[in-house]
Amino acid sequence: MMPAPADASGCDLAGRYAAVRARSLALAEGLSDADATVQSMDDASPAKWHLAHTTWFFEEFILAGAAPAYRGYDARYRYLFNSYYDSVGARHPRPRRGLLTRPSLDEVQGYRAHVDNAMARLLADPVPDALARRVVLGLHHEQQHQELLLTDLLHLFAQNPLHPAYRDAAPPSAPATAPGSPAWIPFDGGRHWVGHDGEGFAYDCEGPRHEVLLRPFRLASRPVCNAEWCDFIADGGYRTPTLWLSDGWKTVQTEGWTTPLHWNGEPAPGEAPRAMTLAGLQSLDPAAPVAHVSFYEADAYARWAGKRLPSEFEWEVAAQGLPEAALEGANLADRGTLRPLAAPAAAGPGLVQMYGDVWEWTASPFVAYPGFRPAAGAIGEYNGKFMCNQFVLRGGSCATPAGHLRATYRNFFYPHQRWQFAGLRLAEDA
Known part of the structure; x- marks a missing residue:
């Protein structure tokens, strides 16, 4: 199903926000702190970083301007979890994200909860169209990172000679032969x-x-x-x-x-x-x-x-x-x-x-x-x-x-x- 338009009511937008954010946590369920911290190559990022960066996006581009009473979770995270936004300020080098043993996965989840609570208060009432569009952008941004979280974990686990499974799944039944030539x-x-x-x-x-x-x-x-x-x-x-x-x-x-x-x-x-x-x-x-x-x-x-x-x-x-x-x-x-x-x-x-x-x-x-x-x-x-x-x-x-x-x-x-x-x-x- 295609997403609802960006001018959805505050209630609909709040529901969509909660669903997308819950999906990210579900993808990380079962990961150890080590699974979520290691970075297998420069192009990939740790699962913990994906969870934190998508949270930083809402804090930086929504709450900082639209919620005057909002108090940030940790001022240092603005440096740690910026990705490539030069106009926001300095950031931790991408190839060194896997060295961030702190904050822990639990602390990152606490960061997410802090921002989610503030976003829930903001979206409890209808918001201006321009702000709604930016929230929807943030949700699609998080969906991009949900895909990256999976592909980055696959690359990480592929480096392990034990060939660990991210999720156990029965292999699909395969046809005995290759398909015929395409039309x-x-x-x-x-x-x-x-x-x-x-x-x-x-x-x-x-x-x-x-x-x-x-x-x-x-x-x-x-x-x-x-x-x-x-x-x-x-x-x-x-x-x-x-x-x-x-x-x-x-x-x-x-x-x-x-x-x-x-x-x-x-x-x-x-x-x-x-x-x-x-x-x-x-x-x-x-x-x-x-x-x-x-x-x-x-x-x-x-x-x-x-x-x-x-x-x-x-x-x-x-x-x-x-x-x-x-x-x-x-x-x-x-x-x-x-x-x-x-x-x-x-x-x-x-x-x-x-x-x-x-x-x-x-x-x-x-x-x-x-x-x-x-x-x-x-x-x-x-x-x-x-x-x-x-x-x-x-x-x-x-x-x-x-x-x-x-x-x-x-x-x-x-x-x-x-x-x-x-x-x-x-x-x-x-």
Whole structure:
């Protein structure tokens, strides 16, 4: 279900606030203080930091200006839990977040309770529209961190030779063989409107709405699956320099990539790959979408297959024609599988898995739309200053919270990054 508009009444907004904040605590349930403190790499953050940073956001951008009687929990947290807002002030270096053994997880939860109590008092009565919109932004910001909390924990646990499970889950029943070749769904060229229309919530980078000119194209009916990626590996995909962009080939050589991230070595011929998942080390469904690949890998696979990656606008135009059920029935975090799944057998002949399972890399750089202007003040740092050297992904993943996606949503990462549930869908010119 899509979230209610940002002009919801104070009562509705209070309920939404409580639900999102409770979801974050539920995701952290069962973690030890050590689980929540360790940082496995510079790109990831400790679970404890995610819980504190999302709380800092409401304290800094809501309570500090809208609740004159509010008293901060600990003035030092303004330095510890700022992420990248330079206009707010100095901050603890990102690569050193895992050294914050104090405050403890219990203290961070006390911080959350302190801020939540103040927010409950603030939202007990209707609030001005501008403030309501900022609260909704904070809720979507927290949902982003809920996904990051899961992917960061997966990366952390993948470093442990015991292969611990974050949540015990029975592996989904896997088909005996890989799926057949995908169908190719045609779309007309011409002028198309893209970008958010202003109804309901969207991030600033999703607008302004504007026209683009597209040539006729076709999209694969489903994402690339694990079995197909095994064919790419067996055919020397990671050893063939002509398949790779120059920076991608350099990265492959430097990092020693031979499989997607979290795979437990190259699979033997005819065997399903095994990989670290949030349920521990598991055999991967050959028909499920491949995950944890970088833009470089996705681009190389597309070249190997004789296809290409879609542009973000091709993806968006295709998604515009999908029924609401495509989003409502998606494999998102709330289903609890926390891993990509094969498309249902009765999915039909059209596009499937456009939402959920894996984010889909596009060929589009993350840049501003025509007429984009960042908001004034620190909030303007949210997306605009990252519009350089990154690529757009679309569609969400099995770790994305329900109610957080729409056809215009633009995720973005650097081309070498692959710890997210990122996969790909092929495209071709019609």
